[in-house]
Amino acid sequence: MVMMNGNEAVARGAFEAGVKVAAGFPGTPSTEVMDYTHQRYPDIYCEWSTNEKVGLEVAIGASFAGYRSLAIMKTVGLHVAADALGGAAGSQINGGLVIVVGDDVGRIAGDDYNDVRHYGNMFNIPVLEPSDSQDAKDLMVKAFEISEEYTTPVILKITSVICKTTSRVIIDxxxxxxxxxxxxxxxxxxxxxxxxxxMNAKGSEHPKLVKCFNDFPAHMKRLADDCNDFDINKLELNGKKIGVITAGTPYFYTKEVLPDASILKLGLVMPLPEKLIRELAEHVDELYVIEDGHDILEKNIKDLGVSVIGKELFPKFPEMTRFTPDIIEEKLVPDAPKRAIMEGIPFRLPVSCAGCSHLFITQILKKHKIKAAADVTCGLIGCFPHTEAYSLQKCMGSSIALSHGYNVATDHRENFVAMIGDGGFWATGINGLMNLIFNDSQSTVIIVDNSCLAMTGGQHIASSEFGFNYKPENKLEIAKVCEAIGVKDIVTVDAYEIETLENAILNAVNAKTNSVVIVKKPCITKFKLPKSDPYHIDQDLCTQCRKCVNIGCLAIESKKGKDGKVEIFINEDLCVGCGLCSTACKFDAIML
Amino acid sequence: MQDTGKNIIIAGVGGQGILLFSNLLSKFYMKLGYELKISDVIGLGQRGGGVESHFRYSNKPVLSPFIKAGDADYVISFEQTETLRYLHCLKEDGVILSSTFELSTSSVNTRLEKDMPESKTELIRKSGKKTFIVDPDENKNPDFDISKMMNIVMLGFYSEYRGYNHDEMIQIVKENVPEKFVEGNIKAYEKGWAIARAELVAKESEVSNC
Structure with missing residues (x-):
């Protein structure tokens, strides 16, 4: 018996299932499934692919070769890979093919509100959902069995709660x-x-036609019948008043808050075990659905003609970001005491690490009022109102095409700049760059080269000098690739050389051609760069204009001292001595 | 086994070693044979974002990974704004162990919202719960960097409060922190233990004077 969090347990499940190939792209909360697989199970070939679609395609190819294969991503990543999933859905499967997808319920890491189970409905493929680490490991093995037995890709849905909850697991x-x-x-x-x-060859027995034909609706029908007997779908008949159909961690919230309820715990959330649902419905007076994410179980159960109470009692986002035991108690336990969080506690907006190269870029953009689009990952922090450097931001790899679109619509009257991280650039941003070149656009692109995917914890990318399968001769150089694509004007600048960087950005913006400014500085958190001496603020010179505070650096704080007076000061433990704030202060109050 | 289990919320901001704290505690309770569930909630803020860990040990299987408001026996917090966020989670006889360390929030720094007018330390004291406050500034020590090891100071405090075997807990610290930090961490642990000893003696004399 060992303690494992959900991500570790999924990795262990992959190992026990005899997986040969794991590919994917980092994304909170499921990134560590790959990290653990690589660290602990060297028999499994692992790769971080250039993006989720590539990762899933690698897994599909490996599965066709006969080997059990795994793709790992978050739901937002599956949107990128959805075309590949649609291609695999309903096709012949040799080695089991499982896609582990992290749903960031509760927006713990600030994700959009997504629910991977929609893909199960759309593509008619099975979805499994574990309730704890033991379940995560066991369902992983079951997912491969289902994939092979019913000839289908299978999604294992894990959530931010499962991924980050540690509990005991029995391993062999x-x-x-x-x-x-x-x-x-x-x-x-x-x-x-x-x-x-x-359509054209119904009833034909010609082997060339039969070979191509896979009766996928029949496979799914068979699975829907068989899953009534699967031990991963557990019907616990207790009291006759309240019945609950549930899956994932809400199963445990329900068990704790409603110990007398009769519960159908679904391990397989798609397709549904119709017989078990009807048996529970007949046993109880009131039947509820308690599910994290969207009202997908609820709608699918209602489609069977079974009436259940779901979102009418438990309104979904934005009222609720995820289930908690408190929500169930409030609605279903009369007279439960009400407890509310203290009012007026200030909230924490995300802030860049002290010394992050993104801060240097946002300072220059703001100083010169340069309009720009941000991408995702660490750079998106510059969009929040305490930094306020960007006016447009959407999804991973998008900023280059977004700025190009803006510039062609406005006839290039102003240069709407694109800022993108190296991770976003390799993932899909590079397509935007190729697109703007051959469509004769004149946008400026700032690429932040910090040598890793910083936001998810520093995983390697094509231009990193480390990685699971790294060889120095295979490292891709951003500048060389931009040159090969046809960018006319490329400069590379160290982020901390602020004057050079400022000139480089201004030159690029004013040039009447397409241009790329590569801002180099290894991620300060990932690579633990040595710190310089901290700066401090002379309180006699400080006018509290807050120019330094608006840089958005974690080390610059404003709070009441023990004498009750508000001061702006630099946290010496957090300051890395990059000096950016001293260049922003107009009163020379910030010094070494 | 007299203690049937407890629910502990461990809170603070990124970089304070909350996950190490809950990891060390889990090793300790596992050795005692308890069932455990530990759920970590880590925000987007990279360094400086709020972090909370729901730590549950019990002599029966633990069900919910989250501690329901009103079910927490302890709130152990390394940052006092974060302490305030969890006061309503405590049981009537719940215990607060909080640092006075405060990392101001970005929204207050940039005047997107006002800070609370009252002293946060006083708000914690006024909660009506059994409260222990540790001020890292008052406990600065040349033997270890308290800004980095407040988590272990709090571990020493908690162990003393619970009457646990310090040798066992120190052994777990030794086995689970990098070699070069072992010495400093043991000093930090002993500091926390000493603060708790002094506090508990003071509280007892308060009671006896009543």
Missing amino acids: EEYTYEAKCRVKYPVSFSKVIMTTMM
Whole structure:
């Protein structure tokens, strides 16, 4: 028996399932599934791919070769990979193919409100959802069995709560790894080819036609029947008053708050075990659905003609970001005491690490009132109102195309700049760059080269000097790639050389051509760069204009001292001595 | 086994070693044979964002990974704004162990919202719960960097308060922190233990004087 969080347990499950290949892209909360798989199970080939779509395609190819394969991403990443998933859905599967997807319920890490189970409905593929670490490991193994038995890709939905909750797991200490391999089908084609065959060659027994045909609706029908007997769907018949259909961690919230309730705990949330649902419905007076995320179980159960109470009692986002035991108690336990958080406690907006190269860029953009689009990852912190450096920001890799669109619409009257991190650049931003070149655009792109994917904890990318499969000769240089794509004007500047950086950005913005400014500085948190002496603020010279505070640096604070007077000061423990704030102060109050 | 289990909320901001604290505690309770569930909630703020850990140990299987408001036996917090966020989670006889350290919030720094007018330390004291406050500035020590090791100071305090075997807890610290930090961490642990000893003696004499 060992203690594992959900991410560790999923990795262990992959190992015990005999997975051969794991590919994917970092994304909170499920990044560590890959990290643990790579650290602990060297038999499994691991790669961080350039983006989620590439990662899933790698896994699909490995699965066709017969080996059990795993793709890892967050739900927002699956949006990128959705085309690949649609291609695999309904096609012939040799080695089991499982996509582990992290749903960031509760917006703990500030994600949009997504629910991966929509893909289950759309593509008609099974979705499993664990309730704790033991479940995560067990369902991982089950997911591969289902994938092979019913010839389908399978999604394992994990949430931010599962990923970051540690509990006991029973593992087979004696287990010896063996890569499982099964080649059943000589071809595997998307539904485009299969449905064409189905329509034109119904009833044909010609082997060339039969080979192409996969009766995927029949497989899913069989799974829907069989799953009534799966032990991962547990019907616990207790009291006759309240019945609850639930999955994931809400199962445990329900058990704790409603110990007498009859519960159907779904391990497989799609397709549904219709017989078990009807049995529970007949047993109880009131039937509730308690599910994190969207009202997907609820709608699917109602489609079976079973009436349940769900979001009418538990309104979804924005009223609720995720279930908690408190929410269930408030609605279903009469006379439960009400407890509310103290009012007026200030909230914490995300702030960049002290010394982050992003801060140097946002300072220059603001100083010269340069309009710009931000990307995601650490750079998006510059969009929040305490920094307020960007006016447009959407998704990973988007900023280059966003600024290009703005510039063509405004006939290039102003240069709307794109800022993008190196991770976003390699993921999909590079497509935006190619696009603006061959469409003869004149945008400026600032690429922040910090040698890793900083926001998710410093995973490697194509231009990193480390990585699971790293070899120096395979490292991609951002400047060389930009040159090869056809960018006319490329400069590379150290972030801390602020005057050079300022000139480089101004020159690029004013040039009547496309341009890239590469801002180099390794991520200060990932690479633990040595600190210089901290700066401090002379309180006699400080006018409290707050120019330094608006840099958005974590080390610059404003609070009451023990004498009750508000002071702006630099936190010596956090300051790295980069000196950016001293260049921003108009009163020379910030010094070494 | 007299103690059937407790619910502990451990809170603070990123970089304060909250996860190490809960990891060390989990090793201790595992050795005692308890069931455990520990759920970490880590915000977006990189360094400086709020972090909370829901730590539950019990002699029965633990169900919910989150501690329901009103069910917490302890709030152990390394940052006093964060302490305030969890006061309503405590049981009537719950105990607060809070640092006076404060990392001002970005929204107050940039005047997007006003800070609370009252002293946060006083708000904690006025909660009506059994309260212990540790001021890192008053406990600065040349033997270790208290700004980095407040988590271990609090661990020493908590162990003394609970009457645990210090040798066992120190052994767990030794086994789970990097070699070069072991010495400083042991000093930090002993400091926390000493502060608790003094506080408890003071509280007892308060009671006996009544």
